[in-house]
Amino acid sequence: MTNVRGKTRDDQVGLLEEYKLEEVNESKRSILSRSSSDETLLPISASSDIIPEKATHVRDYSAKTILTLLRAYAHAFLIGLIPSFLHRSQEAKKLHPTAYLDGLRGVAAFLVFIHHTILDWYPALSRGYGSSTPQNSHFFLQLPLIRIIYSGRGMVSVFFVISGYVLSYKAIRLMRAAQYPALLDSLASSVFRRGMRLFLPITASTFISMLFSYWGWYIQDPQGHNGIPPRKGDFWSQVKDWWHNVILLWNPLVNVDGRALYSPPYDGHLWTIPIEYHGSIIVFLALLCVAKMRPWLRLCALTGLSVYSLWVTHWEVFLFLTGALLCDVHFARDSIPVPSFLAKISALARVIAAQAALFAIALFAAHLLCYPDELASVTPSYRTIVSITPHSMSSAGLGQRFWLAVGAALLVAAMDISPFLQAPFTTRLAQYLGRISFALYIVHGPVLYTLGMKMLYAAKPIWDGDGGWGKFFLAAIGAWIVDLVVCVYAADVFWRVFDASSVTFAGWVARKVWVREGGFKG
Template structure:
């Protein structure tokens, strides 16, 4: 996610309302209703398999047919799990009829996760697309897809920055709503719950996905890409040694005491794309602590303080903190803007036109090339304007795509026209599986993707033409996309969503309830 984030669904990642999770009169199951006041991660309305077994078990215990029926029940449940949610019964279809006010952020995150998948696929097949247009000899930098704006369809690093802004926004939504309602007691409970559950919410799915990745490594399913760009694990001794190695990396990626920043990125060997997850966790904690700090400030003063923290972060080259706090700032502005009205239709049209132009400039920044930007027309001028504290080649790109993500989400915050494409059913579906798609696409590309790429590379080296290679690439893209979406759909329902319920259950069991006055 590269990172997803993402996070959230790189959470990206939303927080559940504890009352909805546990006080809904449904046996502790998540509520089937979607609250317009909270940004929630929808959970599959699946059958409770444990409940079915408990019902069957007493009657079948002394029956000779019991094992057969139980086996059949498990087989049917397993096959049902493999049915994509968009083909089967889904609770989100009913909930999606009425979208919450920030539903466009879910869609934007989904599209961003899809672009990250394209990025990681396409740079394996066409490494030259990492370069900017006209940055080098014509044979490697004069392709249509390298043009600014056009290259946004595979600008994965820019999408990671968008993830982080969305995370800051979503994680702040409920807290800022409570601040503006002056419900400080509920706000404290909400922040305490969010901080308590955040680590589990992020790292349980990561532990599952990297454990599967560890098994792939043991089975010898991983293959290196021709350019050696991908981070894949090495096979280490016997299974027990490999397991201990995996445990060590899971502990490292989830350790809240390890210094995490945007300058020294840690790529976990069991999926290098998950470098974003420690940053996601750190950024989340910074958001929660910031919200606690400004909770009782006057609204106008809170805006000034948040704006000051945002710009100090980018001035001090902490591009990741800048992105998360930008989301918090935009969320506060969203509630402020909701109290204002613009009734003049002519001014509304002008406003939308200006915001569209601004968003195009933001997309241009998000398309900052991964390689040879210093010789790319347009971007080399931007490099000369980069502050000295971000003059490192990697930080230069991070600086400008962070600015681009800031401008894009800021423009969308005020434009219903820009929001509209991201509230479509397709975008909303991608938003629901976005975190899962980000998590699973790496191992799939390292296995299935490489099995399709390597024969094509050998044929290319043998003299096959561009057309044949391009057809192979297109076919591989379709196959890998289909597999990634199907696996992400299952992972979302069976791992991601269940981890949300589990963290809510743990919090409910651990939480000290207030005593009611008699």
Template sequence: MLRHQLNPVSWADTFLRALLPSFIADAIFSDHRKATRLHPTSYLDGLRGIASVIVFFCHYTEDNYNSLTRSYGVADNDRPETATRGWIQLPFLRIIFSGRPMVHIFFVISGFVLSYKPIKAIHARDFDKCYVTLSSSTFRRAFRLFGPCVASTFMIMCLQQMDLYPGRNPRASWTEQLMVWKRVVFTQITWPWAWDKDMMPGYDIHLWTIPIEFAHSMLLFMVILMLARTKLRIRQMMVLGLMGYCLSCGKWAGFEFLAGLFLAEVHVLKSAREQQNKEWESVAQEEDDDDLDKYGHREVRQGGGLVSLSTLKTVFCISLVILGLFVGGWPNHYADKTPGIRWFLAKTPMPFAKMDHLAPQKFWFGLCAIGTVWAVGELPLLKRFFEGSLAQYCGRISYAIYICHGPVLGLFQAYVFGSPFVPAQGEPGTDDYKEAVEAHGIKGMMGMENTTQKTMGWVLGLCVLGPIVVWAADIFMRAIDEPIVRIARKMENACLDREAQPDQRPGGRRLEPGYSQAA
């Protein structure tokens, strides 16, 4: 056995597998391949994965081709020459780099996924399991969200101090830089007290959603705990009431998390109805011929209505997805000049209409995110796409993509894109003289004079940086993200008071000392 452990070939295989993206390593080392198993909410993992890729596209575009983020044909004030007309700027297609609505999809999905198991336990009348699930999720949530971010920002800090990453203070020592990083971690990344404020964390401002996610996860768990023993209709009405209250207060994140809770219960009820229908069909098939004819006649009579209702529901769901694609293209600037979007801007209710210039889009993004998450689960074609291997892989590395894409851009985009040719400015020998900059990188190769050159450079840059982001995210997931999840689970198990745990037998209940099962 010792000889096997010291086998150079075995160690080489392990090292190579660790460096390769998992899908390539799985293809090479087929004996390690894991079968992908789908569960009832796997499509949400796929949707979250594609959304995380779009977030990367968003920051990539804003950093390197910001003029393409404007709507098609919309120019700066009084400067018609600044208008750009690239195909990626067209309505609906703009969603490919519209990262901000994806954040709202993240929050709705988080509310759905975090609520799903407790809600299933509530409907099964297994309240012990509901409380245990809530306790476990609450215990591990901070590890799950903050642990990978602490690790990634620490690595960025080290890279900065070694002059390998932009943004270093040349006068800061390692000790001073470490103290700055500690303040960022404690007062920005793990700071849940601002609720939905953009904290713009140092080292990686893209992590601004993490404290918001944590704070509203705790809110969600509290609401589920509060409503666990209420009647179904009362629980649904109270969740809807809380959603309306959040909107009236301008708290978009709370609205979206609670909407995820509501959608999770709708999903559980739908699954229960489908299971009941299957049982009824099974019973009908076991009846005698007369009863079977009776059931069959009843089914045919109701079939026409069911088909038309199904068609209307499909059309409605498709309309929600189309609306989400259009509103998702809301530009960060000049929304009042964008056809269609300016109508939504004018119809934004209070208090979102007056909070800040981004608040109107948050209101509409939240509504469209709820409609999209629900509609995807109701449309078989879209659901199958998000359950496909590509979307599921993106879902598996989605959190790692969200964390890693910023550092990867910071490390490589300046070298990849370079600069177009910039002629010398000023007179030689004067203080304002600037030497000419030779063309280099993608911008130097493709040019930046017109929209076609910018769009081609945008595509080429994605082909270069995209694989690097996926590779880094895959390694980060296996080396940091998944181990942190396992450590959190082990810590929870180590801290548990076994005497206080409910009896896990079906229908069982933990017995107090001195009582028998009969009592």
């Protein structure tokens, strides 16, 4: 990762929600300039860093100048349409200590895409293995651990743990260094920018969804499980309806919780965004609350808050606060001495035993994350889990959410300690998926319920007729490949054009309105 002058390696956390924003260079260069693939998005010359009051601006409106500018912008636009992975690559950059969370987030977003794709083609896969008739519950993909490849709900829980971890990283590091003025600046900046960071990209994406709906491109899935945007009679009625729903989506005071999920009509998958904002603010408030506690008391307080949240059925708050707790534990581990009885064992034996135990924990966590969407109570290997679900969660219909939350917390906890478990998520592919993960999550719905549904309905006669499952399977694979290519391409462009730009804009607004060191001047 590109280092920013004057920052330590720990400053370069650069994960999910902040997109390196805490460490973005406070110059006029945007975050887009951080990768070679994005440097050509705007034709900015070296003179863009000239101090405004000392620069002499000479406006040239000649036809030659205008033509040159148009060519430059056209070139930048065309270059921007080329996926970043096809641009000239740079030398491999050194990964930051928590880069594995970037990769984990990217893989999780990819599995959410698979979840929403595969269940439209094979709805029976939502059931657990052996939960019903052989025709509907004895598929290989329904087996525990195997079904992790499309356990979308579990991956959402993983998102929230990562968010809590990432949002806490810099603040907890400053707490442990007793840098309280810097901590206040960091928390104030994070709270100020958080809404723009989350809601600006989805404002753009839902506007595109609004256009798709007006043009009649959306198609309802055969099962009727996924809502599609409403289609109005004229364009301005469509725009007004979209704007009304955007205002609702932006509302920071809306009653958001994990028990009554709000499904935005212009993309139901965005139900996670208000929860993301809500959880973020709770994390910031919790960090402010424990900021000056002794380290061990802070760990106890965060543990108590997270456990209490789960006990009172707020599984989403539990996930965010658990992420913050795991982040604090991450910094505390180095100061914990090795117990005397373990010191007698060789270092190699300790490492092997620890990695084996962490791998077992990760497997159990993955098993929980594979909790079936349907018929879990009669699914072998999940019946017992269902029977020991806390009454407060089961009575609220949140049994699945409870175990997914536990699984996500255990998975991130194990991975944070084990380099062996982190390794697959530090590969170039996983890191790329991490960069486009938010954009992939945003764009995959509009793609699947326009282009994807067209291909599904084109293949449906094969299943209904005499074509058999073999031809239908080949059609499903072909459609999935097309969906994948389109979604990754759209996510790559959306990431660079809208997602990263929202980070830049939020940082620019913060710099414009923030009181500078030494007090406000004019």
